Amino acid sequence: MIQIDIHKRLHGAHGDMDLDVSLEIQKGEFIALMGESGSGKTTLLRVLAGLENAEGDISVEDVLWLGDQKTLPPQQREIGFIFQDYALFEHMNVEENLLFVNQDRSLAQRLLEMTELSRLSQRNVKGLSGGQKQRVSLCRAMMKQPKLLLMDEPLSALDPAMRTKLQDEILKLHKTFGITTIMVSHDTDASYQLADRIWVLDHGKIIADGRPEEILVKSTKEVYTLCK
């Protein structure tokens, strides 16, 4: 189980606000984190990864990642992170990007096969398409076999066909490895299909937390009521 209870003062484009989040995640859950731009979604992921500081506690399977006395650096947190802009190591080929994280060649080959990238394993990542780059990024994040997989809008830069393909691959990897996942997304379809649970963040506070059908149907009703 992952327990999060964090507080951070944010200075955003829409003025100052407090990120105040207190949540629990069950092992193996897939969470879609939704909310408007500037609501604190990316900051929450970055705090979980240890890339930004915050006050409070984060414990993952009884290991304290953040507390009053101790803050684990990103290197020691078992995190897989997928950035919106892929953030691949551009001087390496596909396979080297994976092996940089972990020298387990058989795991690398298995992941590349699962994401249909085996034939591109020796290609430099600079020459890949956006969809291919994001799949490499997904494989690289899985190489650490992390306790928590964080994805910051992994689908947003892709065309619809590639988005569907990547969505299927994310689901396949999640089912195979059962890694607890938080995905920031604006895409309601993807969130509905992938997530076990949806969090809605607004001005740094979780304003909705529930199963996709509850949250998305409720928000559709609200939109419908507003339109009337």
Added chain:
Amino acid sequence: MQGILNVISLDVAPFILSFKLAGVTTVILFVLSLPLAWYLSQSSSKTKPVLEAVTALPIVLPPSVLGFYILVVLSPNSAVGAFFEDLFGVKLVFSFTGLVVASCFYSLPFMVQPLQSGFESLNKHMLEASYLAGKSKLQTVFKVALPNIKPSLITALIITFAHTVGEFGVVLMVGGSIPGETKVASVAIYEMVEVMEYGTAHIYSAFMVLISFIVLLSVYIFNHSQRKIGVL
């Protein structure tokens, strides 16, 4: 015929000394500048502009000002000069060691600035991905940052080397003109002009122009080819 004889009988010691000085300075400055450039590229501290201004000073200061202060600090009458002379028996003025120290100050911005701007141009998320992969900052600098700023790295190394070869004012003040010890090519040319040996001065100068052009041309060709690879 006389011209050919002049070339054959040319004393190459000043050139060898210039290249030796430039090589040693480039290696030392690379080691010293790497952590400084990395710190400046990653820092948002209030001391950063101060450090940047100090680093850039040798670009705007007249070499005579820089040479004068280096001479004052390194002379045996100063605490620094006395310390090195008493403890290590090293004389820091009018010696090759002194020239290296002076060159390191003089060429510092030419090493730091390209490295810093290279590091600043890197995708911050790529560095973070390396940390998340379990790599330390040191591993990230050597395995991720440096291989991704090759044009800046090559520019820093070659321009520092070339700039040190082209030094004149600072080396003359700190080193004087001791043959084989501190008489580098630029100082040798100055002396030839003083004694009106224009023929030899021409040959030396033409050689310097040629080398400098080749060095700069190779930097531009390399950077152009790197940009082409980036586009592909």
